[in-house]
Amino acid sequence: MADPKGFLTTPRQDWPRRPVEERVGDWDEVYVPGALLPIISRQADRCMDCGIPFCHDACPLGNLIPEWNDLVSREDWRAAADRLHATNNFPEFTGRLCPAPCEAGCVLAINQPAVTIKNVECAVADRAWADGFAPPRPPDRLSGRTVAVIGSGPAGLAAAQQLTRAGHTVAVFEKDDRIGGLMRYGIPAFKMEKHHLERRIEQMRAEGTKFRASTAVGRDIGAAELRSRYDAVVVATGATAWRELPVPGRELAGIEQAMAYLPLANRVCEGDLESSPMSAAGKHVVIVGGGDTGADCLGTAVREGAASVTQLDIYALPDTERDDDAEPWPTYPKVYRLSAAHEEARDLRTAPAADADARLFAASTLRFTGDEAGHVRWLRLVEVDARRGPVPGTERILPADLVLLALGFSGPDRADGLVEQLGLDLEPRGTVRRDAGFATSAPGVFAAGDAARGQSLVVWAIAEGRAVAAAVDRYLTGSSRLPAPISPYDRPMAV
Structure with a gap:
């Protein structure tokens, strides 16, 4: 614990994202390159080195978080990389993709913003590669199996x-x-x-x-x-095996599974295709499903130049603060979070009718309507209550030239x-x-x-x-x- 008062004197500071207008014009990572290392040592100082670190239990890998936080605060990057790799084969993946249940279990999060554990992890992983701290580790001998x-x-x-x-x-x-x-x-x-x-x-x-x-x-x-x-x-x-949406009009052209859509955009980035055959360019896009896959579709459609993008979430708009009765610390709470894709959609106003950013909450799809050629053109939805029952008088339609189903697997x-x-x-x-x-x-x-x-x-x-x-x-x-x-x-x- 390099600074015993770090959690009192240092506010939380996250890895800054690039301006929306800049990042939606490319497929590079959304964060400002090089902006993490200058802030991360002081952020690691905020770790309290708790007697019972609940972040350990919140992370299924059992990452030794207080240990590598202390080492990062002292800028001992080699030792930090060793402790990180002791429990995690691929910390650069989790440091970018994991929603950080460890931060929900951070003791500091009881009454303050949690330690930026995910950012610290990513910084250690990237520094390990840059400084040669992640060499291959072949076995000393083979088992014959x-x-x-x-x-x-x-x-x-x-x-x-x-x-x-x-x-x-x-x-x-x-x-x-x-x-x-x-x-x-x-x-x-x-x-x-x-x-x-x-x-x-x-x-x-x-x-x-x-x-x-x-x-x-x-x-x-x-x-x-x-x-x-x-x-x-x-x-x-x-x-x-993706889940389906069995509603009238599902057979119309232009209604696609998210995991049929996303790989094509990735293949464009890999250089396999000049453009995606499912590109959202110039189309009114509706994403059915409020999870991470739906958010990935949202960010992809924005970059492809969609005319509008709306994401439907069957759950109600969550609060910005944890409900201590329903989801007490250190569980991972369902609160309103603004991903990079949702920030982009909000700032670019991709969905004027949305409740927040690009999302319509408590919304359920009733049916699809198409044109004479058999292509989807409209999606009819209804608001639902806490039991997912339809609320009378709340039906409305959205223009939809491309519908992406992100309903899980x-x-x-x-x-x-x-x-x-x-x-x-x-x-x-x-x-x-x-x-x-x-x-x-x-x-x-x-x-x-x-x-x-x-x-x-x-x-x-x-x-x-x-x-x-x-x-x-x-x-x-x-x-x-x-x-x-x-x-x-x-x-x-x-x-």
């Missing part, structure tokens, strides 16, 4: 890196043409530029992990055949046949069933990440990957020294 990891999202990559470093020979199979899963094609570049991902993949290659892109297990290679070739298999395919996509070929049992909600040791109903097959947990946060995916790696290592060798930060049954803190 082989593992196939299906899926290259954060859970699959974390599992693969841990198992490779433990000495096993690991191959990662990815159905897309590039490694990274949803971090590659689902997360827009303005939230995380892809060079952060490429850097980690090259590190893993140098450690010995093998990557097999453009290989859909179950279709391009039989899942049972793959199981017979490897000593163990980890299913980390994510929860990509129910489990792994079964189109490739992987689940059936491996004989995996499923939970009633569609996720892969597993026991307390992450093992599925198929011998030698384990499951991690959203495929088994259901859609969740990037920090939970990395924690799942680390934990399943320990389980697989124990299965292969009889014991394991790999850390297992969570069990399959752990969930975020709640009342």
Whole structure:
């Protein structure tokens, strides 16, 4: 604790964002380059080094937050990087993409703005790369055991890196043409530029992990055949079976799933396409769904030059302060948050009829109406009460040339046949069933990440990957020294 009075004398200061007018003209990250390091040491000083640091428990990785806060405040970047990487394989991912449940659990947040834990984490990760503190760590010797990891999202990559470093020979199979899963094609570049991902993949290659892109297990290679070739298999395919909206007019052209829309914009950024065939340019766009995926669609549509963009959220407009009775500290509260995309939409006035920024709260879609050519042109909605029942007399219509459905996911996509070929049992909600040791109903097959947990946060995916790696290592060798930060049954803190 470098400054015992830091939390009293230093106000919270976040990493500043670039001006809206500037950043919507490109796909670069929204933050001012180089503006974080000058402020971050004093922000780390605000950490109180609590006797019981609830930020540890709020973070599923168990990040050693007070320790690296103290080291950053003293500008000991090498030691801070070591402590950060002790619990997190990819802190530059979580430092950019995680909604920071650790900050909700910060003891200072009881009556003051929390420590900027997420910003400190990102600064340490970036400094580690800049100063060479994140070298490849190949194993001293090989175990002679082989593992196939299906899926290259954060859970699959974390599992693969841990198992490779433990000495096993690991191959990662990815159905897309590039490694990274949803971090590659689902997360827009303005939230995380892809060079952060490429850097980690090259590190893993140098450690010995093998990557097999453009290989859909179950279709391009039989899942049972793959199981017979490897000593163990980890299913980390994510929860990509998207939810539908069964309302009249759903069959009209121009109504698309968010995860069909976002990858095309990312491919434009990768140089694969000159423009997206689903581009929002010049269109009235309505996004159905109030979560992070919907916000990603919002920021993407704004950059593509949409005529208007409105986001529908079925929940009521939340308060700006925590409800201490319903969501007491240190749980993660549902409060009004202004993401970079919502800030852009607010300042650019993309949705004049919105309640706040670009969002219409407590809004439910009733039907779509199209033109003679069968293309969507209007969306009819109604306000709903706390039980999601329609409020009489509140129906209205919005112009809609492009509708994006961002309603979440129910489990792994079964189109490739992987689940059936491996004989995996499923939970009633569609996720892969597993026991307390992450093992599925198929011998030698384990499951991690959203495929088994259901859609969740990037920090939970990395924690799942680390934990399943320990389980697989124990299965292969009889014991394991790999850390297992969570069990399959752990969930975020709640009342």
